[in-house]
Amino acid sequence: MEQTNEYRLNIxxxxxxxxxxWRLAEYMRDLAxxxxxxxxxxxxxxxxxxTVLVQRVDKESAARVQERMCAIKPTKDEGDAKALRAYKxxxxxxxxxxxxxxxxxxxxxxxxxxxxxxxxxxxxxxPFRQAGNxxxxxxxxxxxxxxxxxxxxxxxTVHICNATRxxxxxxxxxxxxxxxxxxxxxxxxxxxxxxxxxxxxDIENFETLDEAPLGDVIERLRRIPGNGWxxxxxxxxxxxxxxxxxxxxx
Numbered sequence: 001m002e003q004t005n006e007y008r009l010n011i012x013x014x015x016x017x018x019x020x021x022w023r024l025a026e027y028m029r030d031l032a033x034x035x036x037x038x039x040x041x042x043x044x045x046x047x048x049x050x051t052v053l054v055q056r057v058d059k060e061s062a063a064r065v066q067e068r069m070c071a072i073k074p075t076k077d078e079g080d081a082k083a084l085r086a087y088k089x090x091x092x093x094x095x096x097x098x099x100x101x102x103x104x105x106x107x108x109x110x111x112x113x114x115x116x117x118x119x120x121x122x123x124x125x126x127p128f129r130q131a132g133n134x135x136x137x138x139x140x141x142x143x144x145x146x147x148x149x150x151x152x153x154x155x156x157t158v159h160i161c162n163a164t165r166x167x168x169x170x171x172x173x174x175x176x177x178x179x180x181x182x183x184x185x186x187x188x189x190x191x192x193x194x195x196x197x198x199x200x201x202d203i204e205n206f207e208t209l210d211e212a213p214l215g216d217v218i219e220r221l222r223r224i225p226g227n228g229w230x231x232x233x234x235x236x237x238x239x240x241x242x243x244x245x246x247x248x249x250x
Contacts, residue, residue: 005056005058005065007054008054009052009102010102013094013099015048023093031086031090034083036064036080037064042055042057069111074112095116095117095119127188128188129186131183131184134161135152135182136152136154136180137176137179137180138177139153139175146164148163148164148165149161159198161203171206174208181208182206183203183204183205183206184204186198187200
């Protein structure tokens with residue numbers, strides 16, 4: 001008998017009768033991203049025990065799906081990038097639902113395990129307070145308290161800061177104006193994924209940044225006698241290094 005190319009995601013939470021439809025749809029979307037070959041992977045049925053999502057892979061895509069699944073090594077962060085994101089999303093959903101899960105291949109053997117609720121709690125760090133600066137355009141300024149909320153927008157990201165009334169008064173003429181660099185003290189924390197998150201930034205002073213085109217700035221620097229800019233192979237990288245205080249561009 002020809003082997004059926006079915007993959008089963010086993011979830012030890014809910015039953016087919018109690019699985020909320022919206023939640024099932026989220027699991028199915030992640031599972032589709034995990035398996036790949038979207039045009040050739042089909043949902044077949046739900047099975048009990050507690051809940052099993054059954055998918056069938058078309059014959060022409062079976063080998064590619066199998067290779068994709070074998071390449072995934074979550075603990076080493078190896079495998080297709082989209083498949084790894086789907087794995088992490090599925091594992092996070094299982095943890096939220098107080099469940100664990102595992103994916104079985106066509107032969108019935110477990111090929112991927114999702115620890116879910118059994119995964120150790122990730123380490124987080126902070127919060128830490130550190131002096132620093134932020135750049136951005138002033139897009140919002142207001143409030144009745146002694147500490148005034150200040151919103152700066154930088155390349156689509158909005159930094160929510162605070163300032164004294166005196167500093168806020170000095171900032172007000174620059175609303176929707178030039179890019180500002182504010183100095184002060186921020187409170188930072190690092191999340192479980194390693195990303196640094198700014199919780200609060202207290203502005204102490206600021207300056208407006210020169211918005212002249214980069215080419216004009218470099219040309220002005222080159223006109224200064226004995227400045228050395230004419231000999232730089234990559235003036236832009238040097239400007240970034242000076243701005244960020246690093247040895248290179250990151």
